[in-house]
Amino acid sequence: MKQRLAGIVVSLAVVGTVAVGCAPSAVAPDPPLADQFGHVHGLAGGPASGQWFVATHNGLYLVDEDGETTGPIGDHAFDVMGFTPSGQTLFASGHPGPDTPSEWGSPNLGIIRSDDRGESWEPVALSGIEDFHVLTAGPDNVLYGIGSSSPVLLTGTDGGTTWTEGINLPAADLAVGHDGRLYAATEAGLQVSANAGATFTVVDGAPLLYLLEALPEGGLVGVDTAGTLWRMSPEARWEKVVTAEGMVQALGADQDGTILIVDDRGIVRIDGTQTSVVRPIR
Template sequence: MNRLLPLTVLTTLALTITGCASTQTTATDIAPPRIEHVHGIAEDPRGSDLLVATHNGIFTVTPTGDVSGPIGGHDFDAMGFTVTDNTLFASGHRGPDTAAELGAPNLGIIQSDDYGQTWSPVALNGSTDFHVLTAGPDGTLYGIASSGVDLLRSTDSGGEWTRGASIAAADLVVTDDGLYAAAEEGLLHSTDQGVTFSRDESAPLLYTLDARPDGTLLGVGTDGAIWTQNPDNTWQSLEALEGAVQAFSVIDANRIVLVDDRGIVEITPDGTTILSPPR
């Protein structure tokens, strides 16, 4: 879910005055949180907040659109990001203040067990930058590094990686039916953990991809619309979007969150809500 287009989201900070005897810090003295180049979105495992992986760290966005972060003060460029159970995995590039132990210039695979407050190096630190990273229902990690087109698979939380098929994929998602890739040649499907793929001839050309809890696929097509898979394996266009989509995530059966020219956008059966517009 990696869309490399700039987005700036600013939040309004409250001005609090507690007395006249000392100098007070006002909202104009504090730089508001800034989100740019959104690469991925996931639901915080602890509740309804969103975790937004960006060029300058991972931020929290509440259901009302309040933005805070970067979490833990970590300023790395989270090019790849995924959540499995209560563990966060990321990849990308170090920021100006990123701890040296996480790797340079590339992060490889790093892991957080406290929802982004602290991070630990796992593997490939310093050498590899995953631009595509996802996790399956069983915790298996799948990724594609920026330096190649080989699918990589890890069954031990990112410690060791096995090469699969060579695919030029922009996004990956795993369901109980297998691994799917949004690739240049169309929607690809693998039932052997990415060793081989076959093309789904019925699918539109997609560049983002995710799935509902029941395994129904959704994605954004090159025509600028959201597409969903029907039970008979045909596809239906749902809604036209505005501009290129930077990130796309199916949060639950009835909730989609994405980033396009309108900002961070939530789509439900009740309608479309702009959680945080670009300002």
């Protein structure tokens, strides 16, 4: 869903190597993660339990809990820089791929939307103009985004058709809690707004985070600059969950409360303090 703030982290490129050996089946294995995805910008719950959307440099994919990968969905191999579900609708932004329809916009896609789980997309706003590196939706379906051209917080209340400019907010990531509070990961620390982004205050005692995700039962998870995953309870208490291996590219959570990250191991599922690799990097 999101992109890093340059002042907090450096951009990440994952290098994969192809394993060589005898395959007992005629079914070809999935290519290495980096070869297939390029890199990962976002993660979100998929259309069914145990499925997750993976927003990548090479399109939108589905990965299930067994690591089976489908995509790019609809054969749309565009660079999904920003991505967020909002109810049954998917919103995305980024850059066109080699076969992207010209009406989507170029060099930036603005906001595009899908009502059929990514099989087809239509341009909605700012086509050719804006590339949202940060994009999220609240439980009330209000969209919040920050484009690559400006740190201005943009808000959309009509399905992304029109956007209202707000304050300057150089944030690496945004997340909306189940209570509607808008959180922003900034170089000055975690900040929160109780008035739809009109004003923000610093969250005292929070770690310095660059990735955020709201949890369905309340609270947040976030990744700090050392690669530690933190959980904030609905009562605003912080606890360390796990430490990633290498830089974390993306963070997501589904409606079941399952947390996913992409780090040097690949796509990693987190249950409590236990981790399991859903899709290895090689």
